[in-house]
Amino acid sequence: MEKNMSKKPTVQPALHKVIMVGSGGVGKSALTLQFMYDEFVEDYEPTKADSYRKKILLDGEEVQIDILDTAGQEDYAAIRDNYFRSGEGFLCIFSITEDESFQATQEFREQILRVKNDENIPFLLVGNKSDLNEKRKVTFQEAQDRANKWGVPYVETSAKTRDHVDKVFYDLMREIRARKKDENKTSNGRGKDKNKKKKLKCTIL
């Protein structure tokens, strides 16, 4: 019993915190579960919030990924801020078969930027359900344009076929990792850090 405890702090791989956002029913949980456990659940059950941790090899380096799967429903919008604040990277998901969910990404993006107060937060726009191409309502170009506007990558996935599932998580983690390295440097050289601090102060005031 004590062994368990003492083990923990000694091995401390880098931990990256990823948050899944998007409207209800777009497949946030499905993507997460596919990534975590290679399983695809057909029946829909709205999430309130779920959190997962997984150890993975990211370019030969052992890292831990924490995934927080949030609620799409507006009912839980109040606690969303609490979660967003602690995220290091975001997967913003919509369903390519539902235009509304695509429109909603705009709001999610704004909310994240407001909470994080950081334009460069690692962020991926993800169009899910690519296996249902025949029911597509959002064109690839449309989504790509929005991603370009935000300055973020756009990827289409299918939680069902596992298409690009790993890719979105790994890509995001690489961004987070790069971002952290970057910050380490700048905080040593004091350049960007100062800037960030200013920003933070503005919101507080």
Add this chain to the structure above:
Amino acid sequence: MDFDSPEVMKDFPGLYMSERRKGNDSDYNDESEKASKKDMIIGKRKEKKDKKDKDKGYAALEGESSDESSPCKAKKSKAFKFTKSKDKDKDKECPKDKGECSSKVRQKKKVKLGFGHMFNSDGENQDIAEALPIFGADLKDACQRGKCHDGVNIPLPVRECIDFIEIFGLNFENVYKVSGNKNKVNQIKKMYNNRQTVKLSDYDVPTVTSVLKTFLRDLPEPIFTNELLVRFEEAAAIFNYNTREKYLKGLLNGLSSENKELIMWLIMHFYNIVQRDQVNRMNKQNLAQALNHTLHISSKLLQALITHRMDFYPTMHIKKYYPPLDAGSTYPEDPNIIRRELEKLESALNLIHWEMQQGFSSKWRQDQLWEVQRVQTDLKRKLKKELSHSSQTVVPDETEEQPVSLPEAEEVKGECYKSEAGAAQVDVDTNGESEDEAPDENIHALSQPQNIQSDMDTDGDEEKTEADSQPSEKVLLLKSSADNISNNESKIKNTTESSSIAITFSNDLDKKQLEDIDYGPGRKPIELSTHHSVQDNSKLTILHYKNALLMDLVDNLSKSIQIEYDQIQEYKKKLDALPPSKGVKFIRLPHSFRHVRELLACENRILEIKKVELVREIMDLTEECMDMSTTLMAAADINESCMHMLKPNF
């Protein structure tokens, strides 16, 4: 009632303290300083003996603080400030979960390694102790801020202190009288205010009792409330046992649920202390004296409450608090235990969300949120798996949730509330009465209805028959059967009516039996349940439980007997008051009436035989029930301990 009378003042030294508490507080402290100096030495010596596994972190702090702990200097505010600055760096990153390491240094490193600058790592955590403290807050706030996630609405510090004392303090000589090291007490207080996990097992009994006392003393309002305190004191001064109980009960129900629950918990705990007075030397009087200042009540009131504790909430018992599972603990297998844990986690999550919404979203709290969430997700998955497993083998009836293995945790809890609700119902009118009537009148009110009832049931000369045959018979009846007044009433009715009613009577009794049996298991296993460890032989556990239950049963029975005796006295008085001429009239009864009388007498004899049978039966059933419930409790206990095996709870 007149409360300015000098007698009252003399009896209740703590009565008018609430307004000028601050001043009195320091007086009290000065007084106790002398004692505490001695105790500190004793305490330290004891510690060396007791604590082999002393935490290094605390040892370091102690070293720092030992110079400062000179008792004459140790004014409240000073000590407070001191610990504040000392704890500051610890506040930021000390983990709540027990699985994490407790060494400060290691913690710091961890934070730096991670994402120290990603967030405002200064956090707001050090302020939560000042903005939303648990100590010194309104009881309602304290309950919310220091929430116990298992549904018991008592502030966490109180709960944990009592749990600790129930295990380590019951046999501690002069427990509650000896006060602990002031610096350590403040340190613990500070940790609670910072929402850190406090490992009370690193401290000694006097320190922990002092923490509890500090919490109670810091409450802005006495737990009996400024409004009702005087009334409580009034009620405690009532001489008659039943009337006093009625009044106290009514008053307790007038309190808010937080106050009531806290008082109940404390009284149950104090009762357990007093039970061991031969070992700990704290009998009712001593304990009351040690605590009356803390609770701002007279010793008399406290003693009265301890005396009556069972009658107020018979099913109530102290349930040890197991905090929600954390990432380091092994998850339970039983779906029902998982469900219960999920509820706890949900409550813990809500609390974290609440704290964050109040503006306290330090890095540490954010991590906390993720971790609790993760455990919850894991458990949810596990529950799903378990259920799908069991659905393949057994029929998973969702409604049939209450398992055999969980009587203590869930059923009893539900029962507690049930009985509370029942009590509340009864006491709506008691309360009203107690406001209007004087105690003496109340005694009459108690016995009056019975008289009226028996008068109405019979008319004319039959009444005399009854009056004639009953009293002597009832003395026997009451003495032998250990039942309460309401049952007694039904007997009076039954004896005067036909034998067909005897069946309903027995039905009534059956119901009573069932009630008794239901209450049986919940009674008071706590005291012992906290005592054994996982490794304990289950037989021993069963014996312990059985012992506790038997003690309760004996207790209750003797109390019922007392009630019956009181009743007998009442009736005797009434009989004496009857004019003697009536007896003469009685002889001149017509034949038909004599016949009725004989019939009734005969019936009564039959009923009495029946009653003896039933009494025997109820005892047998109670015994059987006790056997089963002890086995169940032992099983549940083992389950629970297994579940928490990987978690140091103290």
